[in-house]
Amino acid sequence: MRRHPRGVRRGHLRGVRDVNVGVRLFAEEDATAVAALIRTTLLTSNAADYPREELETIAEWYSAEGLVSRIGHCQRIVAVTRDATREVLGTAARRENHLEGFFVRPSWQGRGVGELLLSTLEDAARADAMRVLWLESSLTAVGFYEKAGFARIGEARDLGDGLVVEMRKRLDEAS
Numbered sequence: 001m002r003r004h005p006r007g008v009r010r011g012h013l014r015g016v017r018d019v020n021v022g023v024r025l026f027a028e029e030d031a032t033a034v035a036a037l038i039r040t041t042l043l044t045s046n047a048a049d050y051p052r053e054e055l056e057t058i059a060e061w062y063s064a065e066g067l068v069s070r071i072g073h074c075q076r077i078v079a080v081t082r083d084a085t086r087e088v089l090g091t092a093a094r095r096e097n098h099l100e101g102f103f104v105r106p107s108w109q110g111r112g113v114g115e116l117l118l119s120t121l122e123d124a125a126r127a128d129a130m131r132v133l134w135l136e137s138s139l140t141a142v143g144f145y146e147k148a149g150f151a152r153i154g155e156a157r158d159l160g161d162g163l164v165v166e167m168r169k170r171l172d173e174a175s
């Protein structure tokens, strides 16, 4: 039976500040919408930090086919509106203690959706007895992760798809 991290069973919604938004697991039928959201976010929010070719390469990694092919390899979640449209507002993923692929629709940024995605995956990691989380942040998002308690490990370096900053957070410290 497929394991579901605590708090992100399909259809189980969590609140985000005063906005009607919840979180559930990514499903195959979300792939087209999520791939489009990621591409738009990359080309809008990351455009000041990365050349267009690098962003297009990353968008290709997050194509609908790519997202579906990795369903069994990571826990990807989506943030959705609670209204009838169930619009997808953001997405993020965890593979054991590694986080990746955080994207929030540009028009919804700054409203707590990223924080909701992050706290949901942190809770799931804690439930799986993980002690440390790590990720490679875009240059764009370093401040977001710092605010959430992550610390930079070293300088920005290029691992193949542009400059990233490795960051870590101990889960046994107060968050």
Ligand SMILES: CC(C)(COP(=O)(O)OP(=O)(O)OC[C@H]1O[C@@H](n2cnc3c(N)ncnc32)[C@H](O)[C@@H]1OP(=O)(O)O)[C@@H](O)C(=O)NCCC(=O)NCCS
Pocket (backbone or CB within 6 Å): 041, 042, 045, 046, 101, 102, 103, 104, 105, 108, 109, 110, 111, 112, 113, 114, 115, 116, 136, 137, 138, 140, 141, 142, 143, 144, 147
């Ligand atoms: C990074 C990202 C996921 C954050 O999502 P978000 O929904 O805008 O974040 P939230 O609204 O939950 O922000 C939580 C807090 O972090 C702060 N914050 C968000 N982005 C920040 C940034 N880039 N720098 C500094 N602080 C930031 C917010 O102000 C907020 O602080 P507050 O609680 O004092 O109000 C989103 O901006 C995004 O998609 N960025 C482009 C894609 C990207 O680079 N993703 C990371 C890939 S590793």
